[in-house]
Each structure stands twice: as structure tokens, then as C-alpha cells.
Amino acid sequence: QLQLQESGPGLVKPSETLSLTCTVSGGSISSSSYYWGWIRQPPGKGLEWIGSIYYSGSTYYNPSLKSRVTISVDTSKNQFSLKLSSVTAADTAVYYCARLEKIHLGPGAFDIWGQGTMVTVSS
């Protein structure tokens, strides 16, 4: 069955760029039926949607992070990636990648999630 796995550094220095990759296995990222997204969760807090991408490269970002976020897709590697620039301690969180159903020309629910990866911003 389809699985998602996040990878990337667990420690990032303040003001630098956080970079994570999500590898999709057991299915194709190029499916026209899904979007692919990033969600984060600071320690002890709730969930925040960061952004989503379609296999064609169309992107959708949370306005609260839009100026610092770039999400890209590499269909040849069946991966999509997150870059978050100018990080601060407030960006410390567990970062999840997830699949979203595409319904009625828009997003649906997050139906498959990666296990998550903890990223700490500290010098």
C-alpha cells in the first residue's frame, strides 16, 4: 500500500533554510486524483497546514508562511519537497507529509500520512 516517508536534517540553525523531502512508495505521485501536502505540529500544540502541491507543479500555500515556503515535486523520483527559509525557534515542530484526495477540482481530506520528522531550530 502507499507509504510516505519524510527525510531531512533534524537540526537547523536560526535564519537558515529548513529542507525536507517526502518519498512516496507503493504508488505514483503523478496520479491525477491526489494532491500532496505538508503539515506541522509544534511540541504539545495543534496541527498547521503549510502547503500543498499537485503533480503538475501547482502549489497552494498557507498565507501565514507563504513568504518563506517553497514546495516542489520531482515526479522522476516520486518525491516532493519543502523548503522553509529564515527559520526561528517558532518553526521547531514535527513535520508531516501527507496525501490529499482531489475532489470537485479542489482538495479533500488528508488520507495517508508519513510518520513525521522532528525538526529543531537551534544554534
Add this chain to the structure above:
Amino acid sequence: AIQLTQSPSSLSASVGDRVTITCRASQGISSALAWYQQKPGKAPKLLIYDASSLESGVPSRFSGSGSGTDFTLTISSLQPEDFATYYCQQFNSYPLTFGPGTKVDIK
């Protein structure tokens, strides 16, 4: 952005209890609502989508209802494995938003 509120923020219940969690949207979202269960150290798990559709493999004791601005997640008979935090999420419009969560613990 559409804001989601959940009530209660936490509750204590016993095995076998009927549990109801409410999610309210700041504006109408039709039926574009999902419910997730999250256990400590784990990723959220989709329980309900389109407000009332049960995700494949999810026990039938979970049910969802509502449309517009008011939604409910019900667990008909709480089981030991159901102690967790529950989140609602709207997908009616961008930005996608989550509720603050409801923690269900053992009484």
C-alpha cells in the same frame, strides 16, 4: 481564513461511554470537514471525511454528522484504544485549517 473551534477542549470518559465532540466553523463549509485521531508520538489518522463518511477500516462506533457550520464526532461506545486527541479539519477553502483538538482521556 476559516476558523474552527472544538468543544470541549478535553474530556474524561470511561470505557463504554458515548462521547460527543463538536466542531464549529466560522463560516459555512458545506460538508467539507474531516475528523482525525492522533495518539502520542504518532501521525494523525483519518476517521471521517465529507462530514459523515467513514474512512475504510475505521470501526463503525465512530460517526460524524453536520453541515454548514456545526459538526459532531460521536464515539458510540468508547474503547481503550480510543483514548487520544481528535482534530477536525476543513477543506472547503484555502488555507486548509484544523481545529485546536479535543483530548479524550481515561476517567
